[in-house]
Amino acid sequence: QSVLTQPPSLSGAPGQRVTISCTGSTSNIGAPYDVHWYLQLPGTVPRVLIYRNNNRPSGVPDRFSGSKSGTSASLAITGLQAEDEGDYYCQSYDSSLSGWVFGGGTKLTV
Amino acid sequence: QMQLQESGPGLVKPSETLSLTCTVSGGSISNNNYYWGWVRQPPGKGLEWIASIFYTGSTKYNPSLKSRVTISIDTSRDQFSLKLISVTAADTAVYYCASHAIFDSFDPWGQGALVTVSS
Numbered sequence: 001q002s003v004l005t006q007p008p009s010l011s012g013a014p015g016q017r018v019t020i021s022c023t024g025s026t027s028n029i030g031a032p033y034d035v036h037w038y039l040q041l042p043g044t045v046p047r048v049l050i051y052r053n054n055n056r057p058s059g060v061p062d063r064f065s066g067s068k069s070g071t072s073a074s075l076a077i078t079g080l081q082a083e084d085e086g087d088y089y090c091q092s093y094d095s096s097l098s099g100w101v102f103g104g105g106t107k108l109t110v
Numbered sequence: 111q112m113q114l115q116e117s118g119p120g121l122v123k124p125s126e127t128l129s130l131t132c133t134v135s136g137g138s139i140s141n142n143n144y145y146w147g148w149v150r151q152p153p154g155k156g157l158e159w160i161a162s163i164f165y166t167g168s169t170k171y172n173p174s175l176k177s178r179v180t181i182s183i184d185t186s187r188d189q190f191s192l193k194l195i196s197v198t199a200a201d202t203a204v205y206y207c208a209s210h211a212i213f214d215s216f217d218p219w220g221q222g223a224l225v226t227v228s229s
Contacts, residue, residue, distance in 0.1 A: 002156065033213055036215035045222060051215040087156075091157075099172055100162065100210070102149075105156040
């Protein structure tokens with residue numbers, strides 16, 4: 001059971017908007033430690049999609065955006081495309097564990 | 111551009127020790143901004159942080175694995191290593207090494223090394 005809770009799966013039609021939630025606690029997201037999001041396409045290495053809550057690395061389309069409020073964070077994807085299909089993970093730091101934590105992952109189907 | 115590469119045996123017998131090394135290139139492992147960490151992913155499952163080490167040798171471990179894990183660093187070789195003792199089939203996973211600032215994202219990642227625990 002992950003310290004950060006994500007929905008196991010989500011689906012959306014091309015062009016739609018989806019939101020992936022990441023729920024934590026006062027020892028991680030609510031502490032407040034930054035939240036980062038990763039996308040893992042099938043058979044590939046996870047890559048950073050959003051860092052420090054709402055920042056996109058160069059090359060990540062502005063269809064992807066992140067937000068954080070209280071003990072939760074969200075990743076929004078607009079204009080869903082087939083290439084967005086994959087596994088999405090949130091990640092933060094947890095002071096109680098004195099270490100880093102990942103969400104359980106959300107499998108997005110387009 | 112910094113790159114990381116895992117190396118080590120792909121097959122380990124139950125009850126034995128899993129040993130992996132991550133070699134850093136294109137940057138110095140003595141960079142005082144970064145931790146050097148290990149993350150694993152069992153087949154079909156999610157990501158699990160295992161341990162991280164600072165260039166000074168300061169370490170952090172996942173409490174669920176702490177009793178079996180040792181992370182170490184060799185700054186002269188720009189390498190850091192992972193040892194996991196008393197492995198079982200549940201330790202079968204792709205093991206990734208990655209760098210990260212203390213409160214920042216894990217980036218970059220190595221390509222990953224599949225380690226299978228089987229007799």
